[in-house]
Amino acid sequence: MKSPKIILVLFVLSVLSCRESTNNTELLDDIKSLTKNKKLNIGLSVKDDNGNEILSINGNKKFKLYSVGKYFSAVYLFHLIDRGILSLDQNITFSKEDLNPDLYSPLQDSIPDGGNITLKQAINYSVKRSDNNVFDKLTKVSGGFAGLNSFICSVSPCNGNFSMKSLYKNPNNTMENNIVTPKYATTILNKVNNGSVISERSNKLLKRFMMHSVTDTRIQGIIKDKTISFHKSGTSGRVNGTITSVNDIGIVSLKNEKTFSIAVFISNSKESDETNDRLIAEITYLVYKKLN
Numbered sequence: 001m002k003s004p005k006i007i008l009v010l011f012v013l014s015v016l017s018c019r020e021s022t023n024n025t026e027l028l029d030d031i032k033s034l035t036k037n038k039k040l041n042i043g044l045s046v047k048d049d050n051g052n053e054i055l056s057i058n059g060n061k062k063f064k065l066y067s068v069g070k071y072f073s074a075v076y077l078f079h080l081i082d083r084g085i086l087s088l089d090q091n092i093t094f095s096k097e098d099l100n101p102d103l104y105s106p107l108q109d110s111i112p113d114g115g116n117i118t119l120k121q122a123i124n125y126s127v128k129r130s131d132n133n134v135f136d137k138l139t140k141v142s143g144g145f146a147g148l149n150s151f152i153c154s155v156s157p158c159n160g161n162f163s164m165k166s167l168y169k170n171p172n173n174t175m176e177n178n179i180v181t182p183k184y185a186t187t188i189l190n191k192v193n194n195g196s197v198i199s200e201r202s203n204k205l206l207k208r209f210m211m212h213s214v215t216d217t218r219i220q221g222i223i224k225d226k227t228i229s230f231h232k233s234g235t236s237g238r239v240n241g242t243i244t245s246v247n248d249i250g251i252v253s254l255k256n257e258k259t260f261s262i263a264v265f266i267s268n269s270k271e272s273d274e275t276n277d278r279l280i281a282e283i284t285y286l287v288y289k290k291l292n
Contacts, residue, residue, distance in 0.1 A: 027290045028055050031283050038279065040269035045182035046287050049259045051190045054287070059183040062161070063265035064175045064245045066234030067130045068185070069164050071249065073138060074127050074209070075192055076148045078202035081119075086141070088120040088205075098137055100169050105133040120205075127209040127232060132168040139167060155197050156187045175236065175245070185249050185263035193251050193259060206230075210250065218248035219262065221281025223288050228253040243269050246276040252284065255292050262287060 035042055043058040053059075065072075080086040093116050099108040106129045107117070117125070119141070125131040126138055142148060145164050152162055161184035165177035191197050198206070210230035219231040231250030236243055246266040251259050264280045271279075 024055050027286060028057070030286050031055075031057070034279060034282055034286075038269075038271055038275070040271055040276070040279075041267045042279075043182040043263075043265040043267070044283065045186040045261075045263045047186045047190050047261045048291075049190065049194065049261075051187065051194075053183070054260065054291070056183055060161070060181050062179045062181055063247065063267055064234075064236070065164065065178040065180050066175055066236050066245045066247060067132075067135075068180070068232055068234035068247045068249055069178050070126045070130060070135050070234075071210070071232035072152055072162075072164065072180075072188070073135060073142070073148060074123055074206055075188070075198060076151050077119075077123055077138060077142055078198040078206060079151055080142060082199045082202055086119060088118065090119050091116045092119055092122045092137065092141060094133075094137060099133050103132040103168050105131050107131050107134055123205075124209050127206070128213045130214045130233070136167045136169050152188065155191055156184070158184070162188075180263075182263040182265055186261040189249060189251055189261040189263070193261065207251075215248070215277075217277040218246075218264070218280035219250045219252070219284045221277060222285040223252065223281075227255075227288065241270055243273070243276065246273075246280070248280050252288055254288070258291075260287065260291055 043061050043063050045056045045059045046054040048054055077086065081088055094107065094111065094114045096114045099105060099112060099114060101108060107125050122134050122138055125134040139145065148164060161181040163179055166175060192203065195203060207230045210232055213232060215233040216224060218233055220229055223229060229250055229252045231248055234245060234247040236245040244267060246269060247264065249263040251261055253259050262284060264283055266276050269276050
Protein backbone atom coordinates (compact mmCIF):
# COMPACT_ATOMS: atom_id res chain seq x y z
CA MET A 1 0.00 0.00 0.00
CA LYS A 2 1.38 3.43 -0.94
CA SER A 3 2.15 5.85 1.87
CA PRO A 4 0.21 9.15 2.19
CA LYS A 5 3.36 11.08 1.18
CA ILE A 6 3.72 9.11 -2.06
CA ILE A 7 0.03 9.57 -2.82
CA LEU A 8 0.36 13.31 -2.22
CA VAL A 9 3.39 13.58 -4.51
CA LEU A 10 1.62 11.64 -7.26
CA PHE A 11 -1.43 13.88 -6.89
CA VAL A 12 0.66 17.07 -7.17
CA LEU A 13 2.50 15.74 -10.22
CA SER A 14 -0.82 14.82 -11.79
CA VAL A 15 -2.21 18.32 -11.18
CA LEU A 16 0.92 19.97 -12.61
CA SER A 17 0.78 17.72 -15.65
CA CYS A 18 -2.87 18.60 -16.25
CA ARG A 19 -2.12 22.30 -15.81
CA GLU A 20 0.59 22.19 -18.45
CA SER A 21 -1.69 20.36 -20.84
CA THR A 22 -4.53 22.79 -20.12
CA ASN A 23 -2.30 25.83 -20.63
CA ASN A 24 -1.17 24.52 -23.98
CA THR A 25 -4.75 23.80 -24.96
CA GLU A 26 -5.77 27.33 -24.00
CA LEU A 27 -2.86 28.75 -26.00
CA LEU A 28 -3.81 26.63 -28.99
CA ASP A 29 -7.42 27.79 -28.72
CA ASP A 30 -6.27 31.43 -28.57
CA ILE A 31 -4.19 30.96 -31.70
CA LYS A 32 -7.01 29.20 -33.53
CA SER A 33 -9.27 32.13 -32.69
CA LEU A 34 -6.79 34.42 -34.48
CA THR A 35 -6.92 32.29 -37.63
CA LYS A 36 -10.69 31.81 -37.58
CA ASN A 37 -12.40 33.12 -40.72
CA LYS A 38 -9.02 33.91 -42.32
CA LYS A 39 -8.73 32.76 -45.92
CA LEU A 40 -5.41 30.95 -45.58
CA ASN A 41 -3.69 27.76 -44.49
CA ILE A 42 -1.28 27.78 -41.57
CA GLY A 43 1.46 25.59 -40.16
CA LEU A 44 2.95 26.24 -36.72
CA SER A 45 5.47 24.64 -34.43
CA VAL A 46 6.76 25.89 -31.07
CA LYS A 47 9.42 24.13 -28.98
CA ASP A 48 11.12 25.03 -25.72
CA ASP A 49 14.91 25.31 -25.53
CA ASN A 50 15.20 21.63 -24.66
CA GLY A 51 13.47 20.72 -27.90
CA ASN A 52 10.22 19.70 -26.23
CA GLU A 53 7.11 20.47 -28.25
CA ILE A 54 4.86 23.13 -26.77
CA LEU A 55 2.27 23.13 -29.54
CA SER A 56 1.83 22.67 -33.24
CA ILE A 57 -0.74 23.15 -35.98
CA ASN A 58 -0.17 21.14 -39.17
CA GLY A 59 3.32 20.58 -37.79
CA ASN A 60 4.05 17.66 -40.13
CA LYS A 61 2.66 19.30 -43.25
CA LYS A 62 5.15 20.33 -45.94
CA PHE A 63 5.38 24.04 -46.73
CA LYS A 64 7.45 25.90 -49.31
CA LEU A 65 10.53 27.53 -47.83
CA TYR A 66 11.14 30.51 -50.10
CA SER A 67 13.74 32.72 -48.36
CA VAL A 68 13.54 30.74 -45.13
CA GLY A 69 15.84 28.37 -47.04
CA LYS A 70 18.60 30.96 -46.68
CA TYR A 71 18.78 30.11 -42.97
CA PHE A 72 19.56 26.45 -43.71
CA SER A 73 22.06 27.51 -46.37
CA ALA A 74 23.82 29.76 -43.85
CA VAL A 75 24.00 26.98 -41.26
CA TYR A 76 25.68 24.75 -43.83
CA LEU A 77 28.09 27.49 -44.89
CA PHE A 78 29.11 28.10 -41.27
CA HIS A 79 29.65 24.36 -40.87
CA LEU A 80 32.06 24.46 -43.83
CA ILE A 81 33.77 27.52 -42.33
CA ASP A 82 34.15 25.76 -38.95
CA ARG A 83 35.81 22.83 -40.75
CA GLY A 84 38.24 25.12 -42.58
CA ILE A 85 36.84 24.27 -46.02
CA LEU A 86 35.73 27.87 -46.50
CA SER A 87 36.90 31.12 -44.88
CA LEU A 88 34.89 34.15 -43.83
CA ASP A 89 37.59 36.37 -45.34
CA GLN A 90 37.80 34.70 -48.75
CA ASN A 91 36.64 36.75 -51.71
CA ILE A 92 33.52 35.78 -53.63
CA THR A 93 33.56 37.12 -57.18
CA PHE A 94 30.25 38.12 -58.72
CA SER A 95 30.22 38.53 -62.48
CA LYS A 96 27.58 40.61 -64.18
CA GLU A 97 25.94 37.34 -65.22
CA ASP A 98 25.69 36.31 -61.54
CA LEU A 99 23.58 39.37 -60.82
CA ASN A 100 20.23 38.79 -62.45
CA PRO A 101 18.39 42.14 -62.52
CA ASP A 102 15.03 40.34 -62.49
CA LEU A 103 15.63 38.95 -59.00
CA TYR A 104 15.39 40.73 -55.66
CA SER A 105 19.02 41.64 -55.06
CA PRO A 106 20.39 44.57 -53.03
CA LEU A 107 23.89 43.51 -54.15
CA GLN A 108 22.93 43.86 -57.81
CA ASP A 109 21.72 47.36 -57.02
CA SER A 110 25.14 48.13 -55.47
CA ILE A 111 27.43 46.53 -58.08
CA PRO A 112 25.38 45.91 -61.25
CA ASP A 113 28.52 45.13 -63.28
CA GLY A 114 29.90 42.70 -60.71
CA GLY A 115 32.72 42.76 -58.20
CA ASN A 116 34.18 41.09 -55.10
CA ILE A 117 32.85 40.79 -51.56
CA THR A 118 33.99 38.54 -48.73
CA LEU A 119 32.14 35.38 -47.81
CA LYS A 120 31.16 37.02 -44.52
CA GLN A 121 29.57 39.90 -46.44
CA ALA A 122 27.88 37.47 -48.82
CA ILE A 123 26.25 35.51 -45.98
CA ASN A 124 25.08 38.81 -44.52
CA TYR A 125 23.51 39.75 -47.86
CA SER A 126 21.79 36.36 -48.07
CA VAL A 127 20.47 36.15 -44.49
CA LYS A 128 19.99 39.74 -43.36
CA ARG A 129 19.07 41.31 -46.69
CA SER A 130 17.58 38.17 -48.26
CA ASP A 131 19.43 38.61 -51.56
CA ASN A 132 18.35 35.98 -54.10
CA ASN A 133 21.37 36.34 -56.40
CA VAL A 134 23.73 35.92 -53.46
CA PHE A 135 21.87 32.81 -52.29
CA ASP A 136 22.32 31.25 -55.72
CA LYS A 137 26.03 32.11 -55.76
CA LEU A 138 26.61 30.76 -52.26
CA THR A 139 24.87 27.52 -53.16
CA LYS A 140 27.48 27.03 -55.89
CA VAL A 141 30.35 28.11 -53.61
CA SER A 142 29.29 25.53 -51.02
CA GLY A 143 29.16 22.72 -53.61
CA GLY A 144 25.46 22.59 -54.41
CA PHE A 145 22.31 21.32 -52.76
CA ALA A 146 23.49 17.72 -52.32
CA GLY A 147 25.95 18.65 -49.59
CA LEU A 148 23.51 21.05 -47.94
CA ASN A 149 20.72 18.47 -47.79
CA SER A 150 23.07 15.76 -46.57
CA PHE A 151 24.41 17.95 -43.78
CA ILE A 152 21.03 19.24 -42.56
CA CYS A 153 19.67 15.68 -42.57
CA SER A 154 22.69 14.58 -40.50
CA VAL A 155 21.71 17.12 -37.83
CA SER A 156 18.28 15.52 -37.60
CA PRO A 157 16.97 12.79 -39.94
CA CYS A 158 14.86 14.41 -42.64
CA ASN A 159 12.52 11.55 -43.50
CA GLY A 160 11.02 13.70 -46.25
CA ASN A 161 10.52 16.70 -43.95
CA PHE A 162 13.17 18.90 -45.59
CA SER A 163 14.61 19.31 -49.06
CA MET A 164 16.21 22.07 -51.13
CA LYS A 165 16.74 21.68 -54.87
CA SER A 166 15.92 24.97 -56.64
CA LEU A 167 17.92 28.10 -57.35
CA TYR A 168 16.12 31.40 -57.84
CA LYS A 169 17.54 32.03 -61.30
CA ASN A 170 16.64 28.58 -62.65
CA PRO A 171 14.33 29.23 -65.65
CA ASN A 172 12.33 26.18 -64.63
CA ASN A 173 12.39 27.25 -60.99
CA THR A 174 9.63 25.98 -58.78
CA MET A 175 9.83 26.59 -55.06
CA GLU A 176 7.81 23.41 -54.54
CA ASN A 177 11.22 21.70 -54.60
CA ASN A 178 12.31 23.63 -51.49
CA ILE A 179 10.18 22.39 -48.60
CA VAL A 180 10.14 21.92 -44.84
CA THR A 181 7.66 20.98 -42.14
CA PRO A 182 7.17 23.38 -39.21
CA LYS A 183 8.23 20.72 -36.70
CA TYR A 184 11.44 20.01 -38.58
CA ALA A 185 12.22 23.72 -38.82
CA THR A 186 11.99 24.18 -35.05
CA THR A 187 14.07 21.04 -34.49
CA ILE A 188 16.95 22.51 -36.52
CA LEU A 189 16.51 25.96 -34.97
CA ASN A 190 16.73 24.43 -31.51
CA LYS A 191 19.80 22.32 -32.23
CA VAL A 192 21.67 25.20 -33.84
CA ASN A 193 20.73 27.57 -31.02
CA ASN A 194 21.94 25.08 -28.39
CA GLY A 195 25.40 24.93 -29.96
CA SER A 196 25.43 21.34 -31.17
CA VAL A 197 25.66 22.13 -34.90
CA ILE A 198 28.07 25.02 -35.52
CA SER A 199 30.72 26.72 -33.40
CA GLU A 200 29.89 29.39 -30.84
CA ARG A 201 31.62 32.01 -33.00
CA SER A 202 29.59 31.01 -36.06
CA ASN A 203 26.38 30.89 -34.04
CA LYS A 204 26.92 34.42 -32.73
CA LEU A 205 27.56 35.76 -36.22
CA LEU A 206 24.51 33.99 -37.64
CA LYS A 207 22.35 35.46 -34.88
CA ARG A 208 23.74 38.91 -35.57
CA PHE A 209 22.63 38.62 -39.19
CA MET A 210 19.21 37.31 -38.13
CA MET A 211 18.54 39.93 -35.45
CA HIS A 212 17.81 42.74 -37.89
CA SER A 213 16.93 40.97 -41.11
CA VAL A 214 14.90 42.62 -43.82
CA THR A 215 11.38 41.84 -42.51
CA ASP A 216 10.64 42.76 -38.88
CA THR A 217 6.84 42.80 -39.01
CA ARG A 218 6.24 39.07 -38.42
CA ILE A 219 7.93 37.24 -35.52
CA GLN A 220 9.42 40.55 -34.39
CA GLY A 221 6.31 42.59 -35.14
CA ILE A 222 5.07 43.03 -31.55
CA ILE A 223 7.92 41.67 -29.42
CA LYS A 224 10.84 43.61 -30.93
CA ASP A 225 10.74 46.24 -28.18
CA LYS A 226 10.15 43.64 -25.45
CA THR A 227 12.85 41.02 -25.95
CA ILE A 228 15.68 39.77 -28.17
CA SER A 229 14.84 37.55 -31.11
CA PHE A 230 16.50 36.14 -34.23
CA HIS A 231 14.57 35.18 -37.35
CA LYS A 232 14.51 34.49 -41.08
CA SER A 233 11.43 35.20 -43.15
CA GLY A 234 10.32 34.07 -46.60
CA THR A 235 7.74 35.44 -49.03
CA SER A 236 6.38 34.45 -52.42
CA GLY A 237 4.62 36.58 -55.00
CA ARG A 238 0.87 36.86 -55.53
CA VAL A 239 -1.10 35.25 -58.33
CA ASN A 240 -4.71 36.34 -58.85
CA GLY A 241 -4.83 37.79 -55.36
CA THR A 242 -3.47 34.71 -53.61
CA ILE A 243 -0.01 34.68 -52.02
CA THR A 244 1.61 31.23 -51.96
CA SER A 245 3.82 31.66 -48.91
CA VAL A 246 4.33 34.05 -45.99
CA ASN A 247 6.80 32.48 -43.57
CA ASP A 248 8.99 33.24 -40.58
CA ILE A 249 11.12 31.06 -38.31
CA GLY A 250 13.19 32.11 -35.33
CA ILE A 251 14.38 32.01 -31.74
CA VAL A 252 12.76 34.22 -29.08
CA SER A 253 14.28 35.00 -25.67
CA LEU A 254 12.23 34.79 -22.48
CA LYS A 255 12.64 36.64 -19.18
CA ASN A 256 13.99 33.54 -17.40
CA GLU A 257 16.96 33.45 -19.81
CA LYS A 258 15.38 30.55 -21.65
CA THR A 259 14.22 30.64 -25.28
CA PHE A 260 11.67 29.08 -27.55
CA SER A 261 11.87 28.24 -31.23
CA ILE A 262 8.95 29.08 -33.49
CA ALA A 263 8.12 28.40 -37.12
CA VAL A 264 5.04 29.89 -38.79
CA PHE A 265 4.14 29.09 -42.39
CA ILE A 266 1.14 30.68 -44.10
CA SER A 267 0.16 29.32 -47.49
CA ASN A 268 -2.42 30.16 -50.16
CA SER A 269 -3.57 33.28 -48.36
CA LYS A 270 -6.13 35.64 -49.83
CA GLU A 271 -5.57 38.05 -46.94
CA SER A 272 -3.59 41.29 -47.27
CA ASP A 273 0.16 41.40 -46.64
CA GLU A 274 -0.49 43.40 -43.48
CA THR A 275 -3.00 40.82 -42.19
CA ASN A 276 -0.61 37.93 -42.85
CA ASP A 277 2.31 39.66 -41.12
CA ARG A 278 0.13 40.74 -38.20
CA LEU A 279 -1.13 37.19 -37.72
CA ILE A 280 2.43 35.85 -37.34
CA ALA A 281 3.26 38.72 -34.97
CA GLU A 282 0.18 38.06 -32.81
CA ILE A 283 0.83 34.31 -32.65
CA THR A 284 4.41 34.94 -31.56
CA TYR A 285 3.28 37.43 -28.92
CA LEU A 286 0.67 35.02 -27.52
CA VAL A 287 3.35 32.35 -27.13
CA TYR A 288 5.78 34.85 -25.62
CA LYS A 289 3.22 36.02 -23.04
CA LYS A 290 2.17 32.50 -22.10
CA LEU A 291 5.72 31.19 -21.65
CA ASN A 292 6.80 34.22 -19.64
